[in-house]
Amino acid sequence: MDIVNASSSSPGAVQNRGGQYLSFMLGSEEYAVDILRVREIRGLCPVTPLPNAPPHVQGVMNLRGTVVPVVDLRQALGLPKAELNKFTVIIVLSVRNRTMGFVVDSVCEVLSLSPSDIETSPDLGTRVDANVVGGIARTEGRFVVLLEPDRIGGSEAALP
Numbered sequence: 001m002d003i004v005n006a007s008s009s010s011p012g013a014v015q016n017r018g019g020q021y022l023s024f025m026l027g028s029e030e031y032a033v034d035i036l037r038v039r040e041i042r043g044l045c046p047v048t049p050l051p052n053a054p055p056h057v058q059g060v061m062n063l064r065g066t067v068v069p070v071v072d073l074r075q076a077l078g079l080p081k082a083e084l085n086k087f088t089v090i091i092v093l094s095v096r097n098r099t100m101g102f103v104v105d106s107v108c109e110v111l112s113l114s115p116s117d118i119e120t121s122p123d124l125g126t127r128v129d130a131n132v133v134g135g136i137a138r139t140e141g142r143f144v145v146l147l148e149p150d151r152i153g154g155s156e157a158a159l160p
Contacts, residue, residue, distance in 0.1 A: 017115040021137070023108040023144055024091065026074055027082065031104075031145045032111060032137065039092040039099060041107055044084060061101060063092065070101040076152050077132065095149045102152070111144065113137050118146065 021032035022041075042063075047070045049059040056076035060067045070090060074081060087106035092099060121133040134148040 017118055018113055021111045021113060021144070021146065022091065023111050024089075024104040025106045025108060026077070026079055026104060029145065030108060030142065031147055033091070033093060033147050033149055035110060037093045037095070037149055039094060042090045042092060042101070044088055044090065044103075058103065061090070063099065063101075066099065068092065068099050068101050070103065071152065073102045073104055073152070076102075093149050095152075100149075102149075111137065111139055113139060121145075 020035040022035050022038050023030050023032040025031075045061055047059040047061050050057065053059065056072050058070045058072050061070050062068075082105060084103075085105075088103065089107055090101040090103055091107070092101050117139055118135045118137050121130060121136050132147055132151045134146040137144040137146055
């Protein structure tokens with residue numbers, strides 16, 4: 001088993017090898033982000049569209065007086081669209097020293113992962129951009145894709 005090395009120069013290396021991660025679903029796949037990046041989880045709320053925004057940027061929402069960009073995580077990762085439902089939420093994360101919301105299908109749980117649970121992400125040629133994958137966690141007999149929020153949505157210029 002290849003354990004992710006925090007000093008790895010791989011663009012998809014998880015910076016914080018072990019710790020707690022918030023897991024969520026996009027379709028039938030489970031993904032997770034470092035819980036220290038999570039600011040809050042919100043139900044769906046009104047989002048104001050922005051003209052000429054990239055397709056994955058749904059718009060902006062009001063978070064207690066702060067304008068927060070909202071990204072459709074499915075679209076940002078190149079996954080097929082899905083109908084919004086009562087389980088769809090916005091995970092508000094700290095990304096590149098700013099606050100952003102990411103629409104996900106549902107939130108699962110908080111995972112406690114040890115360094116031995118996390119492997120480097122294999123080059124499988126999947127639909128998910130390998131640069132946004134920080135690693136693959138194996139927990140309770142299933143795989144969870146660990147995402148690097150700073151790399152979602154392309155360059156800084158692609159985000160509002």
